[in-house]
């Protein structure tokens with residue numbers, strides 16, 4: 542969502558819809574790919590050779606290919622193709638089927654999910670040159686990543702979106718510490734709204750997360766019907782230098798495997814070898 546405030550425009554978000562009619566039903570996931578309650582996190586760099594890009598493109602549904610074509614800038618088209626293709630390649634790994642037969646739908650506020658009843662839950666985020674993915678069985682989760690960068694209006698964004706407690710913690714820091722703290726807070730909040738799937742429908746100032754340097758990632762307080770802070774787990778992520786992220790889910794802490802971030806070209810062969 543920070544991209545909505547700061548970044549280049551994307552094409553309009555697709556309405557809830559089913560995937561292409563020629564896609565076939567998928568098989569059940571290979572549950573042995575997950576340890577008990579395990580969350581697996583994968584990161585890819587959104588750069589690839591022409592051949593790899595063509596392969597990623599070939600994994601997309603007709604609708605996704607049309608979406609890719611709506612991006613005016615080639616770089617954004619490439620990022621979308623690699624990011625969505627990466628999701629399909631990873632889901633194919635867990636489902637044991639070709640990536641292009643996977644049927645995805647968007648929930649009411651745009652959260653992609655598997656159309657067929659499947660215990661696999663996943664979420665995706667992208668920023669800068671990275672796409673970050675989280676997968677688990679039987680527990681909705683949300684992931685967010687941001688490339689660390691200078692923001693001129695960090696304090697005014699915080700005043701607009703953060704809770705009062707978060708704002709006062711942020712402003713208590715030296716200006717040099719504020720940038721990282723801002724992104725720690727932002728990604729933790731985004732991971733939560735993405736886990737629920739409601740996006741902007743949830744006011745970001747209605748719940749509070751930790752942000753101070755050295756403070757473990759956790760929810761301090763959550764208002765409303767989505768459980769209390771202690772029902773939720775929040776995990777800090779630093780998937781590569783210059784990037785910060787967070788993972789959120791409504792469950793006690795799950796074992797988490799964080800795979801090293803790799804170039805998009807390498808992902809298919811790494812998965813093939815597993």
Ligand SMILES: CC(C)(COP(=O)(O)OP(=O)(O)OC[C@H]1O[C@@H](n2cnc3c(N)ncnc32)[C@H](O)[C@@H]1OP(=O)(O)O)[C@@H](O)C(=O)NCCC(=O)NCCS
Nearest residue numbers: 542543544650651652653665666667735738739740741742
């Ligand atoms: C979902 C949302 C938080 C994404 O934040 P972002 O920082 O722009 O983007 P990220 O890179 O972290 O995540 C984007 C990915 O999240 C996933 N996503 C999209 N909508 C989602 C949702 N509601 N919940 C969880 N994940 C979502 C998609 O995989 C998307 O990737 P794609 O665009 O390549 O398909 C933000 O766009 C949002 O709030 N959207 C909902 C819009 C909404 O609420 N509309 C109602 C009007 S108030």
